[in-house]
Amino acid sequence: MAQTLILSAMWVLPMVPRGTALKDHAVIVQRDRIAEVLPREAALARYPGAEHRPFPSHALLPGFVNAHTHAAMTLLRGVGSDLPLMDWLQKHVWPAEARLLSPEFVHAGSLLATAEMIRGGTTCFSDMYLFPEDTARVVDQTGLRALLGLTVIDFPTPWAATTQEYFSKGADLAAAWQGHERIGFTVAPHAPYTVGDESLSEIRRRAERLDVPVHMHVHETAHEVATAVAENNERPLDRLKRLGLLERPFNAVHMTQLNERELDWLPSTPLSVVHCAESNLKLASGFCPVHQLLSSGANVALGTDGVASNNDLDMLGEMRTAALLAKGVSGDASAVGAPQALEMATLNGARALGLEQQIGSLEPGKLADLIAIDLGGLEYQPAHDPHTQIVYTATRDSVTDVFVSGRALLRNRELLTLDLDELKDLVGSWQERIDEAH
Numbered sequence: 001m002a003q004t005l006i007l008s009a010m011w012v013l014p015m016v017p018r019g020t021a022l023k024d025h026a027v028i029v030q031r032d033r034i035a036e037v038l039p040r041e042a043a044l045a046r047y048p049g050a051e052h053r054p055f056p057s058h059a060l061l062p063g064f065v066n067a068h069t070h071a072a073m074t075l076l077r078g079v080g081s082d083l084p085l086m087d088w089l090q091k092h093v094w095p096a097e098a099r100l101l102s103p104e105f106v107h108a109g110s111l112l113a114t115a116e117m118i119r120g121g122t123t124c125f126s127d128m129y130l131f132p133e134d135t136a137r138v139v140d141q142t143g144l145r146a147l148l149g150l151t152v153i154d155f156p157t158p159w160a161a162t163t164q165e166y167f168s169k170g171a172d173l174a175a176a177w178q179g180h181e182r183i184g185f186t187v188a189p190h191a192p193y194t195v196g197d198e199s200l201s202e203i204r205r206r207a208e209r210l211d212v213p214v215h216m217h218v219h220e221t222a223h224e225v226a227t228a229v230a231e232n233n234e235r236p237l238d239r240l241k242r243l244g245l246l247e248r249p250f251n252a253v254h255m256t257q258l259n260e261r262e263l264d265w266l267p268s269t270p271l272s273v274v275h276c277a278e279s280n281l282k283l284a285s286g287f288c289p290v291h292q293l294l295s296s297g298a299n300v301a302l303g304t305d306g307v308a309s310n311n312d313l314d315m316l317g318e319m320r321t322a323a324l325l326a327k328g329v330s331g332d333a334s335a336v337g338a339p340q341a342l343e344m345a346t347l348n349g350a351r352a353l354g355l356e357q358q359i360g361s362l363e364p365g366k367l368a369d370l371i372a373i374d375l376g377g378l379e380y381q382p383a384h385d386p387h388t389q390i391v392y393t394a395t396r397d398s399v400t401d402v403f404v405s406g407r408a409l410l411r412n413r414e415l416l417t418l419d420l421d422e423l424k425d426l427v428g429s430w431q432e433r434i435d436e437a438h
Helices: 040-046 071-076 085-100 103-119 132-142 163-176 197-210 222-232 236-242 260-268 277-282 290-295 315-330 338-345 347-352 386-392 420-437
Strands: 004-012 022-030 033-039 051-062 064-069 122-127 145-152 183-189 214-218 250-254 271-275 299-302 370-374 399-404 407-411
Touching: 004 040, 004 370, 022 040, 033 040, 051 386, 051 399, 064 250, 064 271, 064 299, 064 315, 064 347, 071 085, 071 103, 071 132, 071 420, 085 420, 103 122, 103 132, 103 407, 103 420, 122 347, 122 399, 132 145, 132 163, 132 183, 145 163, 145 197, 163 183, 163 197, 183 197, 197 214, 214 236, 222 236, 260 290, 271 290, 271 347, 277 315, 290 299, 290 315, 299 315, 299 338, 299 347, 315 338, 315 386, 338 347, 338 386
Parallel strands: 004 051, 064 122, 122 145, 145 183, 183 214, 214 250, 250 271, 271 299
Antiparallel strands: 004 022, 022 033, 051 370, 370 399, 399 407
16 A cells, blocks of 8 residues: 555546546556546545545646657747747857757756746656757656657757768667656657658658657748748648658647648548647747647647747646637637647647557556646636636646656655756856857
């Protein structure tokens, strides 16, 4: 019984069936997995010797899955704000990275990102960045779950000088961390405009060999699509389809530029759309047709994108923006209701990452990745519907406790695997260097 933990709460939101809210229930955790979900009194009677942690004014729900991040770019928060995508990339982000990018930069930025994500209720993230071996070490240290992108770009960066070196380093990294209980990988070509056909064909082969998803920015802006058509007479999605990349799990990030023909055939593929609502709004990239995609059966997950283009890694804020934006874009106030928004941030994210059998809902046998959100404050009253209160009212400061594989990473708002004061000092030293370089 010493390895059994009872987490009881005012509400348990298991995510399945959608919209279920169990009043006065408990989640039973044994070692790293969920054993049962029971009424609170039944749980206490069945497991009399177990440790009991009550959350009397809280909702317990699966941890958030942030399906698209550039974690280490947290150190570039606010750099080059209020600019279009290509101006922002070419005049600010890429020059800053050329001067600053290093294993030490990625280590510090990833530490800051994981601290922010834990405090905001994210238990799993899918990352795309350089020096992923350093992000892996941070994930291992902090206790989060992650899929790390084996990045490929057809031009040199501080991490790799040639396309072949990207592939070689990615293969070495996947082999080094094979079998880790919380770290997996994707093959992550940056975008259609930075990766050629030969590289994309090799990416398809490597994704098949590793049995992992492909993770890529696709149809992010109208300029991207128009340029592709002008240069090659082919839209990027058609090109990816022609090269066979959409025959296996593929995470297409942004997808703000979709025509009716694409909307017709996308749901028949194993492609998941990763919607980054706030980043798209900030960069004026366009609007992903989320309601139309969901209505057609496509899987739509949520991502924050990097902090440089969003300014935070806040999945609660992302959910609220995504739900409200879907209503405005579709002209339908019933589009993406609160339960569906929560599903996008949890179970849909797990599906996109190929982890839906392990995480994303509170079901017996799944890994115990879950969070507690306090709905007891005055600002949440009266709490008629916990789904609505979480999506439209809650902020990340209301996340009090976070568990990954049954291990507490946040308790009563206190980080348990990171030293906050040391982290602040580390980030402060990098701020001076970035300000000088920028």
